[in-house]
Amino acid sequence: MLHLAGLLEELERSEPARAAMTILESSLARRSVEEQGAFWRAIDLYYVSRKAPPEATVAAMPSDPVMIAAL
Numbered sequence: 001m002l003h004l005a006g007l008l009e010e011l012e013r014s015e016p017a018r019a020a021m022t023i024l025e026s027s028l029a030r031r032s033v034e035e036q037g038a039f040w041r042a043i044d045l046y047y048v049s050r051k052a053p054p055e056a057t058v059a060a061m062p063s064d065p066v067m068i069a070a071l
Helices: 004-013 015-029 033-049 054-060 065-070
Strands: none
Touching: 004 015, 015 033
């Protein structure tokens, strides 16, 4: 899971982040507990599995089919 303590510290320092979190909490409050959990799991998966921006990944991939086959 995300390190919520660090996230909360950051939110406390940023007025726009606090406003966004208020809106997010309001939206999530209308959802079921299962939907809320699914939302936070999706956020966690996105940030944990994200290793590099997509353009960096594409640039690092060889464009030569022979090189790709060798991988």
